[in-house]
Amino acid sequence: MKRYLYLVAFGAWVCSHVHGHASTPKDTAKVEKKANFGPLFKNDDVIKLRIVTNIKALQKDRGASPSNHWAELYYARKKKGDLKIPIKLKVRGNFRKAAKNCIFPPLLLDLPQKKDKNSIFERQNRLKLVTHCQSEEYIFNEYLVYRMYNLITNYSFRARIAQVTYEDSAGLQKPVISYAFLLEDEDDMAKRNKAKDYTIKQIPMPRIDSLQMATVAVFEYMIGNTDWSVPYLHNIKLLAPKGGKYPIPVPYDFDHSGIVEAKYAQPAEQLELASVRERLYRGLTYPPALLQQVFARFKAAKPEIYALYQNNPHLKPGYVKRTLRYLDDFYSIIDNPKDVKRLLIYGGGKPQAAGVVIKGLN
Structure with a gap:
């Protein structure tokens, strides 16, 4: 499979201004009552x-x-x-x-x-x-x-x-x-979140809602997905929230992620990864307090996330075992400050690769 990538290096990773607001799954219930979807x-x-x-x-x-x-x-x-x-x-x-x-x-x-x-x-x-x-x-x-x-x-x-x-x-x-x-x-999806479509391209990650951008970046790291780009809106949808100043990113198309295990999925050569199962954090460097806020969401959802795999009758036992082990590795990383610093802040020794912007595939 030949993949065509258009690459641009980030000028800087450090996000000097943190901005954002939280939205948990419980929040939608109020909206659902008012609007019938x-x-x-x-x-x-x-x-x-x-x-x-x-x-x-x-x-x-x-x-x-x-x-x-x-x-x-x-x-x-x-x-x-x-x-x-x-x-x-x-x-x-x-x-x-x-x-x-x-x-x-x-x-x-x-x-x-x-x-x-x-x-x-x-x-x-x-x-x-x-x-x-x-x-x-x-x-x-x-x-x-x-x-x-x-x-x-x-x-x-x-x-x-x-x-x-x-x-x-x-x-x-x-x-x-x-x-x-x-x-x-x-x-x-936008209406459910009281937002509108935001179609402007070439918006760098520092200008995106920090909390939601960090959430997306950590999630993509969790599932082993590098096939996304905010500036080029590649497998990312941007929302303009009502009364909000910063766009909110929503990821989609996860078939090239390591957790899916599609045989056709291959990482871009420029990312220097052995396979899509090898994780690489491609987000910004956020303050520890913000990352901990994001990690708290993932930890709170852990029992329900594991249950998705443990209780699904359509999955093969071997895949369930491998996936839970893959998720175990992720949770052990975010529980270890040294691993967070090494893998999510310093890019696991591949900061240049982590900063590559992928426009998309043909």
């Missing part, structure tokens, strides 16, 4: 979907400007039978869109404005569908990363696992059944 992401039960479309035409449409494809979405209801919703599908993504990388591309679901009020898709208009790429295991592995970050902060995308049957409307291919997960719409 629909039932889709209110629980984590696996939902069963059926998508009928021209599969061959959809899979071939992986160019720079994919077209919309008409489709029918069927949602299996327990009592009233399947609910049919006419939708439009579009191939999306970057790395996973390429046929050489993924068997089935990720999709964007465009739902009609008017839908059955009793539908699970009530108030949902656009949804990303993260489909099976090379292995169905990666779906659950990446889905749980989103769930982990939900436990850390409300400034995160919600996700829901689905078992999807893909049927070819042309009748040329046999139905394919695979797991996938639906991802919360960007606008809905």
